[in-house]
Amino acid sequence: MIAFHKQPSLLHRTDPLGKLVLLFCIALLTMRFHSSLGQALLLAAVFALARWAGGMPWKKQAKALAILLGFAVPYFIVTLLTAAGEHVFMQLGPLRLTTEALDSAGSVTVRMFTVFLSSYVFMFTTDPRDMVVSLTTRLRIPYRFAFGLSMALTFLPLLQEEGRSISAAHQVRGGGTPEGLRGRLRWWLTFISAVMHNALRRIQQTAGAMEAKGFGAYPDRTFVRESMPLGRGIVLAGTAVALTAFLWWFIHIVNL
Numbered sequence: 384m385i386a387f388h389k390q391p392s393l394l395h396r397t398d399p400l401g402k403l404v405l406l407f408c409i410a411l412l413t414m415r416f417h418s419s420l421g422q423a424l425l426l427a428a429v430f431a432l433a434r435w436a437g438g439m440p441w442k443k444q445a446k447a448l449a450i451l452l453g454f455a456v457p458y459f460i461v462t463l464l465t466a467a468g469e470h471v472f473m474q475l476g477p478l479r480l481t482t483e484a485l486d487s488a489g490s491v492t493v494r495m496f497t498v499f500l501s502s503y504v505f506m507f508t509t510d511p512r513d514m515v516v517s518l519t520t521r522l523r524i525p526y527r528f529a530f531g532l533s534m535a536l537t538f539l540p541l542l543q544e545e546g547r548s549i550s551a552a553h554q555v556r557g558g559g560t561p562e563g564l565r566g567r568l569r570w571w572l573t574f575i576s577a578v579m580h581n582a583l584r585r586i587q588q589t590a591g592a593m594e595a596k597g598f599g600a601y602p603d604r605t606f607v608r609e610s611m612p613l614g615r616g617i618v619l620a621g622t623a624v625a626l627t628a629f630l631w632w633f634i635h636i637v638n639l
Contacts, residue, residue, distance in 0.1 A: 401616025419489030
């Protein structure tokens with residue numbers, strides 16, 4: 384669940400705030416492109432950014448996007464069948480599939496992939512500790528909020544590991560996933576209850592440790608970890624903003 388892997392790539396060596404600006408610019412462009420072609424070109428650019436600037440293997444990108452297939456494919460089909468259009472390219476009985484509906488369905492579906500992959504690239508290349516330091520020292524966000532975000536990200540891989548351990552324990556005891564809808568629902572209810580119980584226990588332990596150490600007793604906090612240099616982040620943010628402004632104007636001209 385926490386995708387960060389330490390690597391010597393360009394994005395790994397860039398300040399988190401600069402990457403946040405890049406992420407915001409990509410989100411703006413996904414809302415600005417209206418055609419499937421424009422969305423596909425933007426997704427291809429994010430693919431290239433992830434591979435050559437972030438060092439993310441193609442296989443890892445494919446696995447990340449596979450998470451969305453269960454939602455994206457039905458959404459594509461529903462949009463294709465319900466969106467309005469005039470130019471019919473296929474008719475199956477009462478169902479009329481139009482070119483406009485196909486373009487709209489493709490645009491919306493690819494947009495989901497682009498937003499998800501760009502966010503995943505940010506998590507893959509950003510150490511949560513660097514994010515906390517940048518938010519606190521440079522954006523002056525209260526350190527209680529920043530550390531709360533960091534703790535939430537820390538708990539995600541712990542819960543994932545808890546889930547694996549509980550599932551393995553069920554299998555050892557002969558309690559694997561049963562067949563039938565009712566049996567599966569009962570198994571998942573037991574599984575989720577166990578994971579939530581362990582999560583609450585860890586939260587109580589963490590809260591007790593933070594209270595014992597006097598967390599939040601002072602308005603400011605010192606950091607052992609130093610902030611990353613701003614140079615690459617400023618260049619990346621400036622380039623992203625300039626390119627987004629140009630593409631915004633270009634899209635308006637060509638109506639892409």
